[in-house]
Amino acid sequence: EIMKNLIPFIAYLIVLSCQNSKSDVDLKVKNLLSQMTLEEKIGQMNQYNGFYDATGPAPDGEDQKIKYENVKNGLVGSMLNVRGVDEVRAFQKLAVENSRLGIPIIFGFDVIHGYKTVFPIPLAESASWDLDIIEMSAKMSAKEASAAGLNWTFAPMVDISRDARWGRVMEGAGEDPYLGSLIAAARVKGFQGSDLSSYETIASTAKHFAAYGFSESGRDYNTVDIGMNTLHNIVLPPFKATVDAGVKTFMNSFNDLNGIPATADKYLQREILKGDWNFDGFVVSDWGSLREMIDHGFARDRKHAGELALNGGSDMDMESYIYIDHIKELLDEGKVKISQIDDAVRRILKVKYELGLFDDPYKYLDNEREKNITGSKEILDATLEVANHSIVLLKNEGNILPLKKNDQKIAIIGPLADDKNSPLGNWRTAAENNSAVSVLEAMREYKGNKISHAKGVKLVNKIPAGFHEEVSINETDKTGILNAKKIAKDADVVIMVLGEYGFQSGEGRSRTNLDLPGFQQELLEEGYKVNKNIVLVLMNGRPLILNWHNENLPAIVEAWHLGSLSGTAISNVLYGDFNPGGKLPMSFPRSVGQLPLYYNYKSTGRPGADGEDAGSVFWSHYQDELNSPLYPFGYGLSYTTFSISEISLSSDEFSNGESINASVSVSNTGNIKGREVIQLYIQDKFASATRPVRELKGFETVDLEPGESKTVEFIINEKLLEFYNGDNKWVTEPGEFNVFIGNSSQTTNSTSFNFR
Numbered sequence: 001e002i003m004k005n006l007i008p009f010i011a012y013l014i015v016l017s018c019q020n021s022k023s024d025v026d027l028k029v030k031n032l033l034s035q036m037t038l039e040e041k042i043g044q045m046n047q048y049n050g051f052y053d054a055t056g057p058a059p060d061g062e063d064q065k066i067k068y069e070n071v072k073n074g075l076v077g078s079m080l081n082v083r084g085v086d087e088v089r090a091f092q093k094l095a096v097e098n099s100r101l102g103i104p105i106i107f108g109f110d111v112i113h114g115y116k117t118v119f120p121i122p123l124a125e126s127a128s129w130d131l132d133i134i135e136m137s138a139k140m141s142a143k144e145a146s147a148a149g150l151n152w153t154f155a156p157m158v159d160i161s162r163d164a165r166w167g168r169v170m171e172g173a174g175e176d177p178y179l180g181s182l183i184a185a186a187r188v189k190g191f192q193g194s195d196l197s198s199y200e201t202i203a204s205t206a207k208h209f210a211a212y213g214f215s216e217s218g219r220d221y222n223t224v225d226i227g228m229n230t231l232h233n234i235v236l237p238p239f240k241a242t243v244d245a246g247v248k249t250f251m252n253s254f255n256d257l258n259g260i261p262a263t264a265d266k267y268l269q270r271e272i273l274k275g276d277w278n279f280d281g282f283v284v285s286d287w288g289s290l291r292e293m294i295d296h297g298f299a300r301d302r303k304h305a306g307e308l309a310l311n312g313g314s315d316m317d318m319e320s321y322i323y324i325d326h327i328k329e330l331l332d333e334g335k336v337k338i339s340q341i342d343d344a345v346r347r348i349l350k351v352k353y354e355l356g357l358f359d360d361p362y363k364y365l366d367n368e369r370e371k372n373i374t375g376s377k378e379i380l381d382a383t384l385e386v387a388n389h390s391i392v393l394l395k396n397e398g399n400i401l402p403l404k405k406n407d408q409k410i411a412i413i414g415p416l417a418d419d420k421n422s423p424l425g426n427w428r429t430a431a432e433n434n435s436a437v438s439v440l441e442a443m444r445e446y447k448g449n450k451i452s453h454a455k456g457v458k459l460v461n462k463i464p465a466g467f468h469e470e471v472s473i474n475e476t477d478k479t480g481i482l483n484a485k486k487i488a489k490d491a492d493v494v495i496m497v498l499g500e501y502g503f504q505s506g507e508g509r510s511r512t513n514l515d516l517p518g519f520q521q522e523l524l525e526e527g528y529k530v531n532k533n534i535v536l537v538l539m540n541g542r543p544l545i546l547n548w549h550n551e552n553l554p555a556i557v558e559a560w561h562l563g564s565l566s567g568t569a570i571s572n573v574l575y576g577d578f579n580p581g582g583k584l585p586m587s588f589p590r591s592v593g594q595l596p597l598y599y600n601y602k603s604t605g606r607p608g609a610d611g612e613d614a615g616s617v618f619w620s621h622y623q624d625e626l627n628s629p630l631y632p633f634g635y636g637l638s639y640t641t642f643s644i645s646e647i648s649l650s651s652d653e654f655s656n657g658e659s660i661n662a663s664v665s666v667s668n669t670g671n672i673k674g675r676e677v678i679q680l681y682i683q684d685k686f687a688s689a690t691r692p693v694r695e696l697k698g699f700e701t702v703d704l705e706p707g708e709s710k711t712v713e714f715i716i717n718e719k720l721l722e723f724y725n726g727d728n729k730w731v732t733e734p735g736e737f738n739v740f741i742g743n744s745s746q747t748t749n750s751t752s753f754n755f756r
């Protein structure tokens with residue numbers, strides 16, 4: 001009885017202590033802010049890229065000297081691309097031990113899919129539809145990155161995109177806002193953990209705010225022009241999900257949105273993010289995006305860009321040097337307000353306090369921990385688990401897969417078969433080059449078969465570009481194809497490992513052509529002429545055009561860029577040691593001409609379905625291609641089979657405050673254990689704004705032994721039916737709804753209900 005009465009009081013104390021620690025931080029921030037000079041405040045808003053090896057002698061170049069002095073005088077709030085305990089310590093000491101107030105620097109880095117141990121690219125990870133392993137992946141990446149002295153990652157990238165021409169689709173969670181929102185939240189929780197002050201957790205960043213994934217024609221950095229309906233129903237939900245998950249920072253995007261560069265977009269950054277959503281972290285610009293407003297033709301000069309950015313709600317300037325150079329003048333001229341500066345600095349200091357950097361600026365800096373954590377078995381095991389779950393089986397006719405483990409002659413062919421670099425993907429910034437396990441190496445681990453190998457098409461033409469030496473799939477020399485044909489002819493099974501090299505997707509890597517680059521297709525078709533038993537293993541950072549492959553090949557495995565243990569995961573799947581269960585987070589088109597292509601499309605006033613005779617040409621379709629994707633969102637096969645029952649509803653109507661249950665029974669009808677992802681889609685048939693023909697509103701991954709069945713149940717309530725309507729409001733409207741439950745976005749297993 002006593003305990004029962006005590007519980008509310010204990011709960012009150014817990015809430016009070018959380019609020020105390022929150023208001024305690026706010027008080028400390030307020031107190032520190034009151035001691036800071038204007039120059040020191042502006043310094044916190046200034047972020048530099050690492051500009052010299054701080055473990056070496058002080059720099060002597062003119063501009064580097066200025067930067068060095070600024071760090072020493074506490075005029076640099078943050079640095080990026082400084083990593084490794086020794087180098088971070090050197091910069092931190094320079095600032096903390098020399099500046100007047102000793103304010104610690106926050107060190108950021110692109111921990112996008114792992115740090116030194118590389119995880120699958122985010123698009124691959126999203127194909128797992130497994131929120132637990134996605135959270136674990138971020139947690140392990142944070143553990144390794146924090147051991148290198150880092151406190152902040154510029155991830156998760158949560159840009160929804162429907163256009164595979166855009167190279168950065170590799171970095172996100174695909175085309176759907178519901179899946180994208182859950183993945184975004186899982187990644188934030190993984191990076192930040194339950195205690196941000198722990199030296200194993202790091203602050204995360206929701207980026208790129210906003211609508212960068214809608215860059216026109218899929219061309220990176222291009223203009224974006226979308227309406228409020230798409231902005232609020234598709235683009236913003238994953239960002240809101242990160243705020244609800246407690247994300248500490250946002251990064252704005254390079255693009256202009258409806259005529260306003262995001263860096264200066266008050267509607268986005270002040271009205272929605274800091275206003276409606278009450279976000280209390282800070283906004284960092286993307287690299288040089290303040291300065292780029294001059295190129296946008298939006299800022300007259302650098303000073304004007306600074307005025308626009310601060311008024312627009314950007315708190316920290318990454319590598320434009322505009323805030324540090326011009327904010328004081330702008331304040332004197334009344335172009336910006338001290339309240340804006342104080343608010344920006346307050347937000348930045350708050351994150352530093354929450355990270356524990358004021359308690360101990362060197363808390364992330366332990367050489368022993370760096371040595372023990374980096375590349376540890378725990379982290380390698382994690383990346384393998386994520387890689388296994390990221391693989392999507394697109395085709396497996398005649399059960400050519402899984403391969404037999406003995407007495408087989410297996411030819412492994414292709415430029416990516418022995419490639420130890422491409423599997424690391426694009427954002428492998430801290431990894432050693434050529435550190436991935438290749439397919440060839442991993443397949444050779446299975447000693448029961450005779451393995452032969454030929455590149456067929458070599459990786460040549462080293463193109464020095466950006467911060468990584470790049471190679472391009474050979475465009476000139478195809479002499480290797482002959483030799484490849486020879487070993488293909490002689491094999492029982494051919495494993496063709498083809499796709500994009502690691503830097504063929506990612507930032508600045510848009511493509512207008514989504515075929516296999518170079519002579520890979522010719523290599524494949526030449527091989528097919530002498531042996532039809534080909535398993536195509538794809539390594540790519542975006543959907544590709546696979547019509548010929550789907551038409552002719554018995555098996556296709558979508559293996560993306562899976563990171564450090566890529567080859568190990570692929571061989572696990574090829575030999576059946578892991579039964580693939582991934583589902584596509586993005587539609588695979590039949591033609592580039594279909595893009596942008598997505599499953600949650602609008603009906604239009606002239607709807608129609610592929611293959612049906614519409615009786616005339618006057619419906620929404622192409623003369624020369626179907627409307628549907630080759631492989632749809634949510635699609636993926638398994639080595640076993642599943643059956644899904646019809647949908648049963650607890651009721652066929654409900655109203656405000658109520659809900660109904662929709663359930664199916666799913667059975668493993670095959671003879672090996674496997675995973676199915678049961679997906680719930682809802683269609684709002686009539687509303688005050690046009691609505692998609694269906695939208696993902698729930699999913700559950702189910703692991704079943706052979707013969708095992710399980711009931712999967714979804715709760716449908718008015719929250720699930722909410723949408724942003726023509727009056728710019730979030731509403732749930734009464735009406736009739738269709739519900740679909742199945743194993744891809746094309747499921748026809750449906751029924752309907754009424755919301756009164």
Ligand code: GLC
Nearest residue numbers: 080110154207208286287507
């Ligand atoms: C890049 C990217 C951004 C990244 C930043 C720092 O240009 O757009 O995603 O976090 O610069 O590397």
